[in-house]
Amino acid sequence: MNGGAIDPAEARQGPTPVNLLTGFLGSGKTTLLQRLLTDAAMANAAVLINEFGEVGLDHHLLERIDDNVVLLKSGCVCCTVRGEVADALQSLHAQRARGEIPFFDRVVIESTGLADPYPALSTLRAHPVLKSQFCVGKVITTVDAVNGLSAVARRLEAVRQIAAADIIAVTKTDLCDERTTMAVNMRLGEINPTATIITAADATLLSRLTTRSAQSIDDHQWTAEVPPARGEAQSSHDASHHGSHHHHHHDEDEAHAVRSFSMVFEDDVDWTGFGIWLTMLLNRHGDRIFRVKGILNVAGEANPVAIHAVQRLVHPPVHMKRWPDERRQSRIVFIAEGIDPQRIRRSFEVFSRLAARVLFDDPVGGADRPLEAETWASA
Numbered sequence: 001m002n003g004g005a006i007d008p009a010e011a012r013q014g015p016t017p018v019n020l021l022t023g024f025l026g027s028g029k030t031t032l033l034q035r036l037l038t039d040a041a042m043a044n045a046a047v048l049i050n051e052f053g054e055v056g057l058d059h060h061l062l063e064r065i066d067d068n069v070v071l072l073k074s075g076c077v078c079c080t081v082r083g084e085v086a087d088a089l090q091s092l093h094a095q096r097a098r099g100e101i102p103f104f105d106r107v108v109i110e111s112t113g114l115a116d117p118y119p120a121l122s123t124l125r126a127h128p129v130l131k132s133q134f135c136v137g138k139v140i141t142t143v144d145a146v147n148g149l150s151a152v153a154r155r156l157e158a159v160r161q162i163a164a165a166d167i168i169a170v171t172k173t174d175l176c177d178e179r180t181t182m183a184v185n186m187r188l189g190e191i192n193p194t195a196t197i198i199t200a201a202d203a204t205l206l207s208r209l210t211t212r213s214a215q216s217i218d219d220h221q222w223t224a225e226v227p228p229a230r231g232e233a234q235s236s237h238d239a240s241h242h243g244s245h246h247h248h249h250h251d252e253d254e255a256h257a258v259r260s261f262s263m264v265f266e267d268d269v270d271w272t273g274f275g276i277w278l279t280m281l282l283n284r285h286g287d288r289i290f291r292v293k294g295i296l297n298v299a300g301e302a303n304p305v306a307i308h309a310v311q312r313l314v315h316p317p318v319h320m321k322r323w324p325d326e327r328r329q330s331r332i333v334f335i336a337e338g339i340d341p342q343r344i345r346r347s348f349e350v351f352s353r354l355a356a357r358v359l360f361d362d363p364v365g366g367a368d369r370p371l372e373a374e375t376w377a378s379a
């Protein structure tokens with residue numbers, strides 16, 4: 001770690017701006033980032049991706065992979081910024097000064113969908129070394145027009161992400177009618193009256209993100225507590241972190257613990273069977289399954305198929321251009337509240353066996369043997 005190297009870029013341009021890209025699980029952060037990075041103004045941006053989950057996938061889903069894209073270990077920005085994010089920023093800074101990585105003039109941190117942005121922002125501002133190397137740029141928060149209001153009603157992190165925003169980019173408006181979008185915008189305006197609210201597709205987004213506001217960003221009270229509105233977000237931020245690798249025990253009861261878990265498997269996936277299983281699972285448990293994302297080795301496909309679901313909304317699959325590594329393994333990450341991972345695993349195994357039987361062995365077998373796991377997913 002080199003906090004003291006004299007960086008010619010810094011001498012010329014001053015501290016490098018850091019934009020935090022936040023937003024609840026599945027609200028469209030990576031999609032927006034992908035689009036922003038295609039613009040020439042972002043050609044020299046370094047990207048830090050922080051994921052909540054055992055198996056990091058976002059760096060595979062993001063097409064621009066180069067030396068300046070760093071995937072941080074599972075965790076969340078709010079809890080790791082004093083360690084991992086701070087280290088990553090200092091390391092980028094030192095490597096740039098030594099000319100070891102391509103020049104960058106901006107850093108974008110994509111946080112996990114469960115991160116409280118305030119600790120990260122206050123650390124960036126107050127960290128003894130970082131504060132001279134980097135400055136806090138605008139905070140952009142994505143809000144999903146389909147599921148955003150339900151996230152706000154259930155999770156305090158979602159409220160705090162909106163409250164911290166300079167720019168709120170409303171995503172998935174193409175999947176909603178105008179009234180729904182207006183209702184979302186109104187609620188956002190109540191939570192954060194000073195943010196600029198635009199749709200994610202708005203062409204002015206990038207210029208709004210990269211220009212400094214008249215009011216310095218440093219004037220924000222980053223450490224201020226943002227209370228939830230009445231009736232919103234029953235569980236506290238601190239209590240919400242509960243993952244297999246990122247495992248915090250706070251006061252939250254098991255029923256509201258959010259945990260991330262993953263399934264990794266070698267066998268080909270039957271696409272139809274998988275689609276039926278996922279749809280049934282989300283119909284039954286979508287309220288508590290905030291996020292499903294994965295890369296599947298689909299039978300008959302040369303390249304992986306990326307899948308995304310957010311609560312009950314299943315997005316169209318995306319055919320990826322190549323496998324991220326030699327192993328053609330399927331990887332699926334779930335982020336769910338109060339669900340035992342074993343039940344999802346068992347249910348998937350039963351469905352896989354059923355699909356194999358229907359396809360290859362015994363077209364009618366299985367139908368008379370509704371196992372506990374099947375009925376759990378579909379009942």
Ligand SMILES: Nc1nc2c(ncn2[C@@H]2O[C@H](COP(=O)(O)OP(=O)(O)OP(=O)(O)O)[C@@H](O)[C@H]2O)c(=O)[nH]1
Binds near residue numbers: 026172175291293
């Ligand atoms: N129709 C539509 N789909 C969108 C839009 N934005 C994102 N999506 C889809 O929503 C799904 C989730 O998008 P991501 O960009 O991965 O969301 P994320 O916030 O990075 O997800 P996490 O990192 O898991 O929190 C993907 O299938 C996207 O294609 C949008 O504006 N319209």
